[in-house]
Amino acid sequence: MKAETELLEITQNLGWDVITHPADGPLARNLSLPDAPFYVLPDMFLRGWMPAPVLERYLIKRAAD
Numbered sequence: 001m002k003a004e005t006e007l008l009e010i011t012q013n014l015g016w017d018v019i020t021h022p023a024d025g026p027l028a029r030n031l032s033l034p035d036a037p038f039y040v041l042p043d044m045f046l047r048g049w050m051p052a053p054v055l056e057r058y059l060i061k062r063a064a065d
Contacts, residue, residue: 003037006052010059 004020011018021027023036031038039046039055042062050058 001037003039003049007039007055010052010056014059014063016059 001023007018007020023033023038027040028036028038033047035047037049039050041058
């Protein structure tokens with residue numbers, strides 16, 4: 001999946017660990033998410049793909065807060 005690959009690449013480059021969940025797993029079912037990808041972030045929930053540069057900027061900014 002493109003979103004997961006991009007997320008893992010970004011976080012690896014930053015030296016961070018990340019947890020991913022299967023799109024058809026319990027988290028997706030409990031949140032009633034019919035489509036992947038989705039991102040559960042500390043201050044927002046996003047359904048749909050987030051472009052890698054946007055995601056990277058958000059994560060870096062969030063880490064600096």
